[in-house]
Amino acid sequence: MNSTWGHYYNVIKRVSSLSGQWPYQRSKTRLFCVCLVTLSTISMIIPQIAKFTTCNGDLQCIFETMTSYMLTTVTLVKLYTCYFNRSKIKMLIDRLFVDWDELETPEEYEIMKKYAENGRRYSLGYSLYCFTAVCIFMCVSLIPQLLDVVLPLNESRPILPTYPGYYFVDEKKYFFYIFSHAIVAWEIAMTGIVTHDCMLLIYVEHVCSIFAIVGFRFEQLTCKRTDSMKILHSQSNDISRRIAFSVHTHRKALRFAELIEDIFSLTLAIQLALNTVMISITLLQITQQDSDILESLRYVLYVVAQLIHLFCLSFEGQKLIDHSLQTRDKIYNSFWYETSAKSQKMLLFVMRKSLRPIFLSAGKIYIFSMESFTTVKILEIYNALSKIEQFL
Structure with a gap:
């Protein structure tokens, strides 16, 4: 990795290395990291399945278990999407590195640098958000324990489970052991989700940077800058060469985007389907009359986290659409009539x-x-709430 621009991708390199998804890792190291994340996720699935078997037909209990179980399922889907597509991901990363070496002018370098900085900033913020959100969600279960110390009652407050699961032991007696396992296992499992999503963010930002460079080249099609910054008209042969070179770069951007779609499309479909079910079930849990404040708070945080996650994907998707369409506007606004x-x-x-x-x-x-x-998701939540009211 070139040290002059490699630091823009150090966040994704470190996160993906933790989950065994960095393609330049040694095979043994990569396999060990993948197995660690998988075993951590399975260690949470087993208590979830045990909890599900103890529900005895109780719908509220089943719904609570399903939301947690679906999240662990998404974790494994994202983890192995990257793992089984590691050859394609390596192609994307190699292409990403090569594109830096093919830049022609300082202006193009600045464009690529701006988008790389955005990708690094988004990846860092998203990683911190995910790991912090999991920690906060887990630590809510400590509030009753803290209140027993600060504001004690005649009897201990009920235990608030770290997440829906059954550990085959007395949850009150072994609460801190269960809490320690849950927070460590969830943080390890979260690296699979963070790696998948951060890779997607980085790749989309890079495609957008290529489209921006193509647009810049078309804008400067009939011009060239000298040391005195005087704009001179280029010759016809030079213009044809620039057009051919810009078209070649545009095609590379299209192939890059197609490869991203090929890798992540199926995973995103599974995730979207599970996300829809999770939001509907969680909204149902919020509206339960017997839910206490802390449980309702956790459900609200869970829904907000899902919406933030979808917003990040929608934001990057909108950015990709806008940048792919802006090429025609850049050509139209150029001095094409002088060619x-x-x-x-x-x-x-x-x-x-x-x-x-x-x-x-x-x-x-x-x-x-x-x-x-803004349309489908809001309508989905509205319909879910309407059905919940009818159910209640």
């Missing part, structure tokens, strides 16, 4: 290619965009 008729025909072909947006989808069905997020 030859042959060059203008070439530009028309590029504009026609840019009329079709590139998007991030879940199984080719749901397109991640801000419009989809």
Whole structure:
């Protein structure tokens, strides 16, 4: 990794190395990390299954267990999506590194740098958010224990489970052992989710940077800058060469985006389906009349976390759509009328290619965009609440 720009990807390198998804790791190290995350996740699935068997048909108990069980399922799906597609992920990372070496001007370097900094900032913020959110969610179960010390009652307050699970022991007696296992196991398992999502963020930001560079090249199509910053008109042959080079770069961006879609589309479809069910079930738990304040608080945090997660994906998906469409606008706003008729025909072909947006989808069905997020998800929550009211 080139040290001059490699630091922009140090966050994703470290996180993916922890979960065994960094393609340049040694095989034994990668296998050990994947097994560690898998065993940590399975160690939580077993208590969840045990809890499910003890529900005895109680719907509230079943729903509580399902939300936690679906999250661990998503963890394994994301982990092994990256693991089984490691050859394709290596291709993306190699392509990402090569693109830095193919930059021609300082302006293009600054464009690539800006998007790489955005990707690093988003990855760092998302990682801290995920790990902190899990810790806060778990630590809510400590509140009754703390209140027993600060504001004691005649009898101890009921135990608030760290997460829905049955450990085959007295939960009150072994509470801190269960809590320690839960917080360590969930934090380890969370690296699988963080790696998957941060890789997706980095790749989408990189594709957007390539589209931005292509747009910049088309804007500067008929111009070149000298040391005195004087703008001179380029020759026809030079313009044709620039168009051909820009078209080649544009095609690379399209192939990069297609490879991202090929790797992550199925995973996002499974995740979206489970997410929809989890939000509906969690809203049902919130509206239960016998739910106490702390449980309701955790359910609210859970729904908010799911919505934030979908917002991040929708934001990046919208960004990809906008950048893929902006190429035609950049060409239209350039000095295309000063080029030859042959060059203008070439530009028309590029504009026609840019009329079709590139998007991030879940199984080719749901397109991640801000419009989809603000309409479909809000409508989904409204319908879920309506059904819950009818159920109650």
